Amino acid sequence: MGEAIIGAAVQVLLEKLIAVATADMGTIFGVENELTRLKDSFTMIQAFLHDASKRQVEEESVTVWLKKLEDVAYEADNLLDEFNYQIIRRKVEIRNRKVCFFFCFTIPLLFRSKMARKIKDVNMKLEMVNRDANTYDLHRRVADCPIFLPPVVETNSVAVDPIFLGRKDDASVIINMLVSPSDDVVSVVPIVGMGGIGKTTLARSIFNDQQIEQRFDAKAWACVSGCSGSITSIFKRILESLTKNGGMLTSDEAILKNLKEELNGKRYLLVLDDLWNVERKYWDDFKSSLLGINSNKGNFIVVTTRNKDVGEVVNPMYQHSLRELSSDDCWDIIKMRAFANQEEVSEHLENIGRKIASRCGGLPLAANMIAGTLRGKTIDDWIAVLQHGFSYSMETQVVCSR
Template sequence: MKKKVCFFFSFFSAIGFSSSLASKIRDINTNLERINRQANELGLVRKHQKEADATGSMTSRPSDSIVVPNVVGRAGDESKIVEMLLTPSERVVSVIPITGMGGLGKTTLAKSVYNNTKIDENFGIKSWVCVAREIKIVELFKLILESLTRTKVEVDGRDAIVQEIRGKLGEKRFLLVLDDVWNCEQEFWSDFFTTLLGLSTTKGSWCILTTRLQPVANAVPRHLQMNDGPYFLGKLSDDACWSILEKLVVVGEEVPNELEALKKQILKNVMASHLQQS
């Protein structure tokens, strides 16, 4: 995010803005941390890299802590996915992989769907797991159990973990979100979904999976013998992008005329900068 904000500084300097606007831009620099947090919430930048941290720790976010930011330009995508989730199904578990390049807002969209009131009415239990790296299958089931119990799981054996998950789910229809997935191995997903299908006999449960990796998005539905492909998330419209930039750069004020006049050029440069970093 800092690189992206610095782009604004260099871009503005190159075209010679007025001193008053330059002063406003300098003020932005003092709020980089706040801007970065807002950008993360809006899904503009990745929260995690593929590499795990030194301790290999991961965070599983309980269902009541999924904060939904102000979603811009994704109402249509949210409606389509919610409609898919609410469509009656004879399957025990179905899956929707949401895919697209980094920074498009896959996680933000998934959060918005997750907290949609219609989803709450249709699913008896929900679980959100932030994966963020390649992990072993027992670790994934452990994260799911921690999300369901909202406590650290001390059990290590896979069978014991799966049994506890089964007990938590009961006969409820569930929604599971696996956010930021990197595992591409076919055997991994075959094993995972075979186990998931055995947790309940109730029909109509769903798994949403977000990933920037096309091989993951293409492989996952095959293991449930689903004909539907991934949900490809396209780039935001220029108006939506501009709305987000206004919130990040010109906080609580009107957009200066000098800035508005360069709208197209700014959007073009920001998109080019983003593509280079994705």
């Protein structure tokens, strides 16, 4: 697997770790220190990827190192999916204000112990990967913030992200707005919604759309979690997405100079993913800097955020609020992910699946995770989930997978 794919995978893992940390799941599971170790390990690994990509063609040992990293990354990904499922359960319980179905937020001691053992095991493997990087004399890329890569464009036109099901109308509304003529130099469109509702998936689909590709001369994707009070960090991540060397720069002047060179005379689209919070002063300074970089009309910024206040602070031309999916849409996600290319599903199994879908709280991420867990399982497993809840399948060693 190449640097771009591995890099994107590592970045996704870091974003998941941020989500887990934000939800205090480390404290709840008693693995706060282990999660910090995991984040530190992946952050260090990011710094080695650039050198590894240049040397893998001629050095077999580096190719082997990348394969080891890939294996551990997928293992960590599955582990974090389990944590993220617990986050979804917690949010739905808080919203519903009652104990219901498999979302009731009780975590058995046995499951907590199992998760603690798993994360320690992944940490040991990652630390070995990091030690091997030093053994192979891989050079670290100097940067004070992680490398942020744009989303990987889906090359198979037939393939559809299951989580995107039910969001075509949302995508069409925003895409039509982005490709329409505008008299403003920079317009902002925030996508607002609770965690797990599909903001990033929707933004990624828009980012990779063919109409968007044809409309904009330059596109940049930056995950800005934790950058709310730092304009420099946001610009740095945008530049990194455009040039892959923004992390080498340190001064505000150098970053803005390089950004101006990249965007000069171009119509651009910036996606700022997962903006937690931002003060109006910082945002106004950020936008003023962009106006100084490029004065052409028709540039756009798409912001994804859970915070409705952020949607107002960024002074949007339009704010798109994502609502929960219908139970039919959740069933479509489960069916697509759990049965893959299977054309027909028995009526009995569909009835069970639809009942499970109705309890996903309208969250596509929840439906996708449950589907991944039930994929390849027997009808008895499906019935067990329906009768005993999702925690039942967890305790019987059914593990979420991507």
